Structures are given as structure tokens and as C-alpha cells.
Amino acid sequence: MSATTDFDAVVIGSGITGGFAAKELTEKGLTVLVLERGKPLRHRTDYTTEHLPTWRMPDRNLPNRELYAKDYYIQRQARGFDYTTLNFWNNDRENPYVQAPDQPFNWFRGGIVGGRSILWGRQCYRWSDLDFGANRRDGHGNDWPIRYADLKNWYSYVERIIACRVTPRIWHNCRMANSSRPWLSRRSKRRSSRASSRAFRAGGSPSAVSLI
Numbered sequence: 001m002s003a004t005t006d007f008d009a010v011v012i013g014s015g016i017t018g019g020f021a022a023k024e025l026t027e028k029g030l031t032v033l034v035l036e037r038g039k040p041l042r043h044r045t046d047y048t049t050e051h052l053p054t055w056r057m058p059d060r061n062l063p064n065r066e067l068y069a070k071d072y073y074i075q076r077q078a079r080g081f082d083y084t085t086l087n088f089w090n091n092d093r094e095n096p097y098v099q100a101p102d103q104p105f106n107w108f109r110g111g112i113v114g115g116r117s118i119l120w121g122r123q124c125y126r127w128s129d130l131d132f133g134a135n136r137r138d139g140h141g142n143d144w145p146i147r148y149a150d151l152k153n154w155y156s157y158v159e160r161i162i163a164c165r166v167t168p169r170i171w172h173n174c175r176m177a178n179s180s181r182p183w184l185s186r187r188s189k190r191r192s193s194r195a196s197s198r199a200f201r202a203g204g205s206p207s208a209v210s211l212i
């Protein structure tokens with residue numbers, strides 16, 4: 001690796017957002033610097049708890065209440081927080097943030113290279129127009145300057161790269177899109193197809209719900 005300090009772009013944070021931006025920029029020929037505040041994490045070799053049976057974990061994976069209360073008082077409330085993922089979460093004592101007393105907010109954060117992409121549940125949802133308009137209808141914040149039509153092709157672009165597979169999780173406002181090699185049973189597919197048709201006939205907007 002060359003020791004250049006001459007970069008075309010600097011990306012702050014190596015999560016899904018920053019990581020993808022860095023990938024795209026690099027592939028377009030730019031020299032990119034990614035800055036990440038979290039600990040280094042080597043793919044595979046640093047997943048030290050992967051496939052570890054419960055009985056091989058400290059206290060059989062029962063919560064270490066003292067440690068969690070001291071260092072992970074926010075993160076410990078997240079689904080998926082336990083000994084198996086402990087190394088991947090933000091240390092709340094070292095990285096505190098201010099919360100308004102009347103508006104508490106649990107900020108679940110990764111503390112490693114890759115950010116929360118290391119922790120996420122692999123469900124990939126497309127937002128529909130119903131979602132983009134929800135806060136305006138409810139009177140919160142600013143209206144999104146974009147709608148589903150603006151993102152549709154980009155959803156497809158990303159889904160191809162991350163290898164999404166469409167599944168039959170259909171909301172009332174969604175129909176399946178971008179179907180490529182679903183991995184579900186025939187029965188599930190039939191159900192999915194019926195639910196999808198019903199939803200679309202009911203006036204749903206085109207949106208996909210996918211799993212990797």
C-alpha cells in the first residue's frame with residue numbers, strides 16, 4: 001500500500017453507508033481514505049464467538065450484569081446484545097452522549113470496523129411511498145425530498161451487489177419486486193404470490209421486502 005496523503009475522497013465511518021460509498025468511489029478510480037473510530041476487525045478470524053456453544057462461553061452466556069451496567073448501559077438493551085456480540089458493540093462509558101430527559105433515545109452503535117453491518121439481521125427492506133410520506137402525514141420533521149421512484153433503480157443496483165433474495169414478507173402496501181431466485185419452499189412461494197397479488201390489487205405501491 002502506498003503511503004500517500006493525497007486523496008480524492010475521505011469517507012468517515014466504515015459502516016454500510018460509508019463502506020458502500022468507499023467501494024463505489026474506489027471502483028470508479030478514486031483514491032479513498034476511510035476513517036473509522038472503532039476497533040479493527042479482521043473478517044472471519046476475529047469472529048471469536050462464532051458457532052461457540054453456550055456451555056463454552058463465560059457463565060454459559062448469562063449476562064455479566066456488573067460489566068453491562070458499567071460499560072454497556074445503552075447497548076445492553078439492544079436485541080442481539082450478549083456475550084457472543086459483546087466485542088462488536090460501542091462502549092457507552094467511553095463514548096457517552098447527551099439525551100434530553102423528556103426525549104430519551106437509545107443509540108445502538110457498533111464499535112468496530114464495519115459498524116453495525118457486523119450486527120445487523122440481514123433483512124433488506126425497500127421503502128415505499130407510504131414510508132417516505134409517513135413523517136409528513138404525522139407532522140414530524142421535514143418531508144423527504146425524494147420518493148420511491150427516485151430510488152427504485154438504486155435499490156435494484158445495491159440488491160444485486162449484496163445478493164438479496166426476495167421473500168414473501170408482504171406488507172399491505174407492498175408487492176414483491178425484483179424477484180431473483182427466491183429460496184423459499186413452493187408452498188411459501190404460492191402463499192407469497194397470493195398475498196402479493198391481493199396487496200397490489202388493494203392499491204399497494206411497488207416495493208420489495210428482501211432477505212440476503
Ligand SMILES: Cc1cc2nc3c(=O)[nH]c(=O)nc-3n(C[C@H](O)[C@H](O)[C@H](O)COP(=O)(O)OP(=O)(O)OC[C@H]3O[C@@H](n4cnc5c(N)ncnc54)[C@H](O)[C@@H]3O)c2cc1C
Pocket residue numbers: 012013014015016017018019035036037038078079080108109110111112113114115116117119120121122123124125
Ligand atoms: C442488532 C442489529 C440488527 C439490525 N438488523 C437490521 C436488519 O435486519 N435490517 C436493516 O435494514 N437494518 C438492521 N439494523 C440497522 C442497520 O444495521 C443500520 O441501520 C446500518 O448498519 C447503519 O449503517 P450506517 O453505515 O449508516 O451506520 P453504522 O453501521 O453505524 O456506521 C457508522 C460507522 O461510523 C463510525 N464512526 C462514527 N463516528 C465516527 C467518527 N467521528 N470518526 C470515524 N468513524 C466514526 C462508527 O464507528 C461506525 O463504524 C440492525 C442494527 C442492529 C444494531
